[in-house]
Amino acid sequence: MKVTLLASSQIKMMNFDMIGGSEFDRYHALIMGPSSDRLAHFAGRACYQAWDMPNPATANDMGYLANILRQGHESVLEHASATFYIEGVSRSLLAEITRHRHLSFSVESQRYVDYSNTEPVYPPASQPNENYIINSAYDDALDAYDRLYENFREQGLTRKQAREAARSVLPNCAPVAMVVTGNMRAWRDVLKKRYSTHADAEIFELAKELLRQLKCIAPASFQDIEEPF
Numbered sequence: 001m002k003v004t005l006l007a008s009s010q011i012k013m014m015n016f017d018m019i020g021g022s023e024f025d026r027y028h029a030l031i032m033g034p035s036s037d038r039l040a041h042f043a044g045r046a047c048y049q050a051w052d053m054p055n056p057a058t059a060n061d062m063g064y065l066a067n068i069l070r071q072g073h074e075s076v077l078e079h080a081s082a083t084f085y086i087e088g089v090s091r092s093l094l095a096e097i098t099r100h101r102h103l104s105f106s107v108e109s110q111r112y113v114d115y116s117n118t119e120p121v122y123p124p125a126s127q128p129n130e131n132y133i134i135n136s137a138y139d140d141a142l143d144a145y146d147r148l149y150e151n152f153r154e155q156g157l158t159r160k161q162a163r164e165a166a167r168s169v170l171p172n173c174a175p176v177a178m179v180v181t182g183n184m185r186a187w188r189d190v191l192k193k194r195y196s197t198h199a200d201a202e203i204f205e206l207a208k209e210l211l212r213q214l215k216c217i218a219p220a221s222f223q224d225i226e227e228p229f
């Protein structure tokens, strides 16, 4: 499994500079810090036009967003987003992660991409003995896939039509790559469900890595998620 952060929200200082004029010093103070957290912090203060920060405990992102999270006022976390390129996960994981309706996906196509030379994805519980069994089952599936593809081509189907029909024998352990985007509130919801000891072991591993990277770009927005739920 490989998880690469492709993009995350960045505050444009110019835009902030143009807002408010005489209020600029306050805005400027507010934009110093991780962009995603700053954006949520800014959005929260914009609701009440509360630019004075007399309370030192909530004058920074950590303190302010801790309060927001306690109150469940999570809509302010929807302004910032993060996009990941996720590779080397199984089709079973794809079926699970796509259930999260607030995430956006671009998924490697089994209709266009030739799976003949792919390797299976082993579930985390799998040890060398089980890996051997999975490998052998995957090889058999790929044999059938290749034979089906040739048969369908001989029948006159196009390459795409032949692949889309032959993929019927590809198993859950077939690998897939995808680009996934979510806003911070959506990612938090995914983590609450999948960074859990009740979740499937592979998606749990993914959630753990996503959390690690999300905490780097938005530490205040994920401050309350530490241990598996």
Ligand SMILES: Cc1cc2nc3c(=O)[nH]c(=O)nc-3n(C[C@H](O)[C@H](O)[C@H](O)COP(=O)(O)OP(=O)(O)OC[C@H]3O[C@@H](n4cnc5c(N)ncnc54)[C@H](O)[C@@H]3O)c2cc1C
Pocket (backbone or CB within 6 Å): 099, 100, 101, 102, 189, 190, 193, 194, 198, 199, 200
């Ligand atoms: C441990 C575990 C086991 C599971 N087992 C199964 C299983 O056996 N079979 C199965 O089919 N699924 C299973 N799932 C998937 C699960 O049912 C959900 O589809 C998945 O977790 C996505 O969560 P969600 O539907 O709450 O929210 P998301 O789609 O991620 O949306 C987030 C939140 O937005 C709100 N929301 C989104 N859409 C609507 C809507 N249409 N109406 C009202 N509110 C909405 C809800 O508050 C929701 O919680 C499992 C999930 C987990 C974590």
